[in-house]
Amino acid sequence: MKEIEELDLPGDIYYTKDHEWARKEGETVKIGISDYAQDQMGDIVFVELPETGSVFMKGEEFGTLESVKAVSEVYAPLSGEVIAVNSELENSPELLNEEPYSNWIIEMRPSDENQYDELLNRDDYLEMIRG
Amino acid sequence: MSGSSDLKRTPLHDWHVSRHATMAAFGGYHMPLWYETGVKHEHCSVIAAAGIFDTSHMAVLTVSGKDSFLLLQHCFSRDLERCIGRQPGPLANGRSVYGLFLLEDGTVLDDAIVSQCGQEHYMIVVNSGMGAKVSAHLREQARPEVTVNDHTDQIGKIDLQGPSSVPVLASLLKNPEDILRDMVYFSFKGALFPAASGSVYLQDGTPVIVSRTGYTGEFGFELYVSVSDTLSLWQQLLAAGEAYQISGCGLAARDSLRTGAMLPLSHQDIGNWLFAATPWSFVLPWHEKQRGFSKSFIGAEAVLSGRESSYTYGFAGYDPRKIPVEDDTVVLSETGKKIGRVLTCTTDMAIGRIGERIISLATPEADGRPVDFQARGLSCGFIKVDKPCRSGENVQLSAGRRTITVEIREDIRPDRTARRSIEQVRKQTEEGRR
Numbered sequence: 001m002k003e004i005e006e007l008d009l010p011g012d013i014y015y016t017k018d019h020e021w022a023r024k025e026g027e028t029v030k031i032g033i034s035d036y037a038q039d040q041m042g043d044i045v046f047v048e049l050p051e052t053g054s055v056f057m058k059g060e061e062f063g064t065l066e067s068v069k070a071v072s073e074v075y076a077p078l079s080g081e082v083i084a085v086n087s088e089l090e091n092s093p094e095l096l097n098e099e100p101y102s103n104w105i106i107e108m109r110p111s112d113e114n115q116y117d118e119l120l121n122r123d124d125y126l127e128m129i130r131g
Numbered sequence: 132m133s134g135s136s137d138l139k140r141t142p143l144h145d146w147h148v149s150r151h152a153t154m155a156a157f158g159g160y161h162m163p164l165w166y167e168t169g170v171k172h173e174h175c176s177v178i179a180a181a182g183i184f185d186t187s188h189m190a191v192l193t194v195s196g197k198d199s200f201l202l203l204q205h206c207f208s209r210d211l212e213r214c215i216g217r218q219p220g221p222l223a224n225g226r227s228v229y230g231l232f233l234l235e236d237g238t239v240l241d242d243a244i245v246s247q248c249g250q251e252h253y254m255i256v257v258n259s260g261m262g263a264k265v266s267a268h269l270r271e272q273a274r275p276e277v278t279v280n281d282h283t284d285q286i287g288k289i290d291l292q293g294p295s296s297v298p299v300l301a302s303l304l305k306n307p308e309d310i311l312r313d314m315v316y317f318s319f320k321g322a323l324f325p326a327a328s329g330s331v332y333l334q335d336g337t338p339v340i341v342s343r344t345g346y347t348g349e350f351g352f353e354l355y356v357s358v359s360d361t362l363s364l365w366q367q368l369l370a371a372g373e374a375y376q377i378s379g380c381g382l383a384a385r386d387s388l389r390t391g392a393m394l395p396l397s398h399q400d401i402g403n404w405l406f407a408a409t410p411w412s413f414v415l416p417w418h419e420k421q422r423g424f425s426k427s428f429i430g431a432e433a434v435l436s437g438r439e440s441s442y443t444y445g446f447a448g449y450d451p452r453k454i455p456v457e458d459d460t461v462v463l464s465e466t467g468k469k470i471g472r473v474l475t476c477t478t479d480m481a482i483g484r485i486g487e488r489i490i491s492l493a494t495p496e497a498d499g500r501p502v503d504f505q506a507r508g509l510s511c512g513f514i515k516v517d518k519p520c521r522s523g524e525n526v527q528l529s530a531g532r533r534t535i536t537v538e539i540r541e542d543i544r545p546d547r548t549a550r551r552s553i554e555q556v557r558k559q560t561e562e563g564r565r
Contacts, residue, residue: 001153042153042383043169045478045508046451064533066452068170068383068478071533097169 001039008035009126010101014077014119017128021101022077022119030104031077033065036129038100041067047089047096050106054082058115062106065096078115080108135161141187142287142361152381158259160188163381171480173384175506177349178481178492181293182380183368186353187361190262190283192255193324194269197276199251206232206272207245210416210426222247227317227344230414231406232257232265233430239401241265242414244344246319254324254340256288258397272429286323287361291368292351292388294548294556295375300341300352302371303364305332314343316550323355337364347385348392350548350556375560390511391479391544393445400443400474400513406434408519409443410541442519443474446526446537447489448510451478453535460530462514471516473528480508482544493546510535511543 009015014022019037023030038044046066056062056076065072084107089095095103110116120128135154138161147154152163163185165173176182194202204211209230213219222228227246234240241261246254257265262281269279291300301307310320310331319342321331326338333339340355356364369377386396393410395401401409415434416424424431453476454460462471481492483506485499494500520526520539527534548556 001151003151042165043171043480045171045480048452066478068387068480069164071453071455094171 002035004126004130007039007126007129008101009122011122013101014116014121015125016075016077016119018075020074020077022116023104024116028083028107028109029078029080030107031074032104033074033096033100034125035100037072038097041065041069041072043068044093044096047093047105049085049087049089050082052082052085056080056082056108058118066093074105076108077119078108078110079112080110082106083109139188141185142358143185143187143365146362146365147185150379155382157382158188160259162188163379164383165381166379168378170381170383170387171508173378173380174387174480175492176376176378177293177347177351177380177384177388179293180376180378181291181295181299181351181372182378182384183365183372184290184292184380184382184385185288185365186290186385187287187358188259189288190257190259190265190281191286191288191355192257192262192266192269193248193253193280193282194255194277195252195280196274196278197251198274199253199277202269202272202274202277203245203253204426204428206269206429207243208233208414208416208428208430209245210424211245213416213425224249225318225320227319227342229317231401232268233406233428233434235429235433237405237430237433237436238403239397239406240268242395242397242401246342248322248324252324261397282324285358287356287358287364289354289356289361289365289368290345290347290351290385291354292345292347292349292380293377294350294551295372295377295560296351297553297557298560299368299372299375299377300354303333303367304339304341305334305336310341311553314341314553316343318343321355323357326357333364333367335363339364345549346394347388348394348544348547348549349388350551386475387477387479390475390477390513391482392547392549393543395513396475404515405437405439405441406430407437407439407441407443410445410513441471441515441517443513443515444520444539445513445541445543446511447479447482447540447543448535448537449484451480451508451510452533453478453510454528454530454533457530460528462516463527463529463534464518465525465527467527470518470526471514473512473514475512476510476528477512478508479511479544481506482509483507484509489543489545491544491546493548495546498546509543510537511540
């Protein structure tokens, strides 16, 4: 397992307390899991993705990640509609371990931009992990 | 990790931590689940190359004295007069046998490998944390001329598993040809109690017990050394195994490998319930016609009376998705009726389905493995149900919002190597390297 100092935590994205990340790209947002999350889970062997067009409320489960250790839910950092899913993960779930930030899971169109303010920045997230 | 200070540590503990292994409590020890390479890599290394596991948490007992044989006949589920070979003959010096210690009510105290070191001297390996309980159980059976000793804290144990184990081990042993020649499955050489009586040494003079056993379903060895020699042996194995892509492996890979090989985990797949219909009835001393036992022993009557109707089966799913094994996890029949509970559910990452068949990374191309086969893994494990099921029948495993469909199986991962001869795996390794 990585030491906290070894974690890769980019400063230009948002984080959640459930270890998702959200990267704002104009009017849409890409969502994935943090380096800390993938390191804790161990090898991810299966990814269950939602249908494009599904609508999720902030905090709602949108998919599951199957690691060797457990089944983990992933939650929507913001409310909105899924406009794309990264179907490459269906055949290569290990991409989430290898490159957790370039390999997003879903892309959403947020219904309430104000919700960005409720997410954690890098420093808040790091502080939370340190406990 | 919180609370790790209360846990026991193996002689390799600091090595695991220094390599950033993901650690967890298991059987009272602070043990590695996997290293930075990840469990899929570790699992597949044992199928295709070799892996080493720290199994120093296992408890090692010796039973010696004039009545040792009688004590074990009374307590162990195998008939030591009839347990070796096709027309079973007696356990002999240098041979081992797997079985159970049952209690009077037919429940399982623990599983064990019993090895005969001499006419009145046996080594018994049981699960971590079980040394004191099994010792006490054996001592309670009051045989005056028997001594039971627990050597757990003096012994380090490393499992070297996988088809490339032979050249790795051979490069470390003094006189490897003599040691490995004719070494059949479930036999061992060497001694540690005392080491002076042993005949197997590493090239640096370290005494070692080399046993052709393991708990992965794959070809390999279990190696026993003193606690102070354990780290050196581990490092020597890693160095010698580098050319063969050897991996350090944690308990997660051990769990997925043993499950795919249809081997039970004590206190999870067998335990404090009646040992009834299971895939492991071979551990009982059946007469040829499977109607009664060839000896009497503790628990025999309860097992034969079969008062509790429960059936344990192996299963494999259709993709890698598992079900969490929790209190509310149930097994449902095809009509949706609750018929039992899940004992183990993990993912064997070396296998996948092609049509009706399960194919392994180790399945030969000539036997149907496509050249471009990519193992995506299948969930697998054991269930305990209250009605008999057919092999090939589908049942559902359900927990909370998740339900998965799995198939009842007599076997899970095909083309395992555990029983191959040393010559067969040596040939295979050499061909693979060309």
